[in-house]
Amino acid sequence: MTSINVEKYKLSDKTAKLTAKDIIPCVQSSDSAETREFLHKIAELLVDYVNVQNDRKEKILDFHHPEDMKKLLSLEIPEDAVTLQQLVKDCAMTLKYQVKTGHPHFFNQLSCGLDVVSMAGEWLTATANTNMFTYEIAPVFILMETVVLTKMRKIIGWDGGDSILAPGGSISNLYAFLAARHKMFPNYKEHGARAVPGELVMFTSDQCHYSVKSCAAVCGLGTDNCVMVPSDEHGRIIPAELERLILERKARGHIPFFVNATAGTTVLGAFDPINTIADICQKYNCWFHVDAAWGGGLLLSNKYRHPRFTGIERCDSITWNPHKLMGALLQCSSIHFKEDGLLISCNQMSAEYLFMTDKLYDISYDTGDKVIQCGRHNDIFKLWLQWRSKGTEGFAKHMDQLMELAEYEVKRIRQQSDKFYLIMEPECVNVSFWYIPKRLRGVPHDAKKEQELGKICPIIKSRMMQSGTLMVGYQPDDRRPNFFRSIISSIAVTEADVDFMLNEIDRLGQDL
């Protein structure tokens, strides 16, 4: 197997010249050979890509600057139809230049490998092309959603409650915010800010995902009223600071009502102390939301669940993205509530023209009226199929494997302390470190050296993108200049791949 060959995927002479109007659904055929040929050719290309991507000798990407890439590809929309053969070529060309996010040497953030079963599920989802709206049009998928979300709530530690799948963690966090506001101030939905006798204030750590602050902007509190609580050196919220800031706002006549804890912060992978925050929320009558978009998968692991999630059943809502650690295909994000009935009471706009009560079947299965979307993508099938393919036991092992690999990486970094500087013991699969080029080895570690180490991150990153051999992210944070943050969230990764990553960074950066 070699890289994607754009010219390989040839349709028969007859089919090659056809266009979309010659295949289903434009032709009234109940069995169209040309449609079959076209789709099987696409499948052949995709199956090749899945294999190529898994080949460690293959590059992850073939980097070109945007202006050059535009010239390589022919992206314009023509006036007239292109042929089926051209469409197949378009697909091959697209994959040739796309970043292979499922490659075993992809340690960047934002992709978590390519689970082939979840992918097969997403192919089916596309083919079924339905809307998660009513039992009427999505009977099987609506039932699957019920089964899987109920299971997830059980894993959280709740017997009842309610959940929904949302298009990403940011929207899931928004759902939590809205439900909290509605529960605590039921008139807000109708009356807006007039419904409350003062300014509503929310609290989160300075390490939280930016979508939490975004809620304050979107929902009209203003970002001023999203209080960023300081975190400790491990990136965990400082509970005493949270309490101090709640009291400070109360003293100003404000109304603290919502606290977000993060279970797996974006950069450091830190876990805020759930039980301690739950106590504070209880004391000050605040809604307790946990953003476990990133870390949620570890709920499945007996080995790593505690102490990270100890007390999780005390929260009011939790965001948990199967498309992150669990490797379900993007998008697959879930939001869970301890109390049932809130989603519908918060979000329904009584669209009687869509949700009639004189239907044939038990309408309690219809979900359309409890979401802020109307059309909603089917995000459940790929997760359901993937979960069955592993079993709950297998999913737990999958989580353990990722964490154990992160532990292996930490060990290897420690063993090569001349070349690498571990910034902290990680709590999740994020490993933060600096690479030390030859000229800085042996130089005492201080703030000045950190500045130097920070400067070389973008250079190494740029070299790795141009060589195409590796993808690892870097960023600064409040305490440090740029540092590398490798993410092990793909089941394809092995110990040898971790060693490859460290060696490759050394190869690319030792002269800097």
Next chain:
Amino acid sequence: MTSINVEKYKLSDKTAKLTAKDIIPCVQSSDSAETREFLHKIAELLVDYVNVQNDRKEKILDFHHPEDMKKLLSLEIPEDAVTLQQLVKDCAMTLKYQVKTGHPHFFNQLSCGLDVVSMAGEWLTATANTNMFTYEIAPVFILMETVVLTKMRKIIGWDGGDSILAPGGSISNLYAFLAARHKMFPNYKEHGARAVPGELVMFTSDQCHYSVKSCAAVCGLGTDNCVMVPSDEHGRIIPAELERLILERKARGHIPFFVNATAGTTVLGAFDPINTIADICQKYNCWFHVDAAWGGGLLLSNKYRHPRFTGIERCDSITWNPHKLMGALLQCSSIHFKEDGLLISCNQMSAEYLFMTDKLYDISYDTGDKVIQCGRHNDIFKLWLQWRSKGTEGFAKHMDQLMELAEYEVKRIRQQSDKFYLIMEPECVNVSFWYIPKRLRGVPHDAKKEQELGKICPIIKSRMMQSGTLMVGYQPDDRRPNFFRSIISSIAVTEADVDFMLNEIDRLGQDL
């Protein structure tokens, strides 16, 4: 070709017994025969489904009540992995019981056929499994998004501006609302309601999609401050009423700031008069948003664009869903702004750890910081590929074909006025009508008869679901009891299918 046979899709004896841990990415293979076999078997099933779905002799659905369906399917998540053979069977079973939303006799709302090219695009999207976040990880897709959205803005009538793809029309409308508030009250993002000297008020017709009202709830105005303007008997907003209500709110010291016009209302398919509303918005300094989620496709048609969209270039923002009339796979919704720069200034939360400015490439291509999502599904590829498969000319013809079929339906209903009562001349592909059973034929049409006609809609709907031959929606509105609303939005539909629909309703309902 007959219906999906769950037992047909047999893997080889060896592969059948394997589980997910025996295929890519769990096995370190650069070319796994078992992975290939599994995926090609899934593709075979999906290609069969595409053909079966297009067979007019096939049922659209095999209806079972939720409790019965649960027994037919085995939905539970096991502790241990199921085999690859079982996964294939799971997929076949799912498709067997799923509603065939692309069947040529599906005239229900919320599905618009199955465009096979768009579907192939979505298969590729799944396989590429990336995040529309930065050029770094999605170079090809990010460039495609730029090309297609720029083209859509040109079609709207704008040379500049900015756009984004969002997970559905409701979120697109939310984007418009947020940008409007930010443009007119730049301090709102930070200070919330304190930034304005009075209550913000938005206006929309009583026929609008409920997501517009939902913006008022989500964003903290309160639904009280979403004024529902009366519509005329065709479902179009009454401009004089809009102006009267703006003045009424101004007199109360409120701040009218946002007007939504609907281009293609959900139930009647009505188009609000754009130019007249633009004049009013100009006069009262309101942001002018057009929700063309449903009707937007007609912008492509020379024949039907005017007068429906005359003046559209005057609006400030427009929602336009390719996953509706244009038949792109769900989800594919776009929101366009006349002014560039608003999306980023409104939505960015300055997450420096994600959007560093010391990158290798021109970061102006990164989209992550201008959306309220963080992870964002790739919704562009399926639309880009589909558009190339038709050409802009072909897409225009596609729109014309849908509208001409709706006109044919209207003609056939008029020709059978003993059996059908046309409620109004439609402006879009929604055709609203009552069916008249034998006992009511010849009875003068009055309010009492309408009540009778309304009562039989759910009965016919229930019969059609149980017979599985047809799907057509019904609902009441402010002026009428239940009536049928057929939607012709699938390119698979022909005149013969329209006749089938009317005849089948007659067959199912004549004894009522």
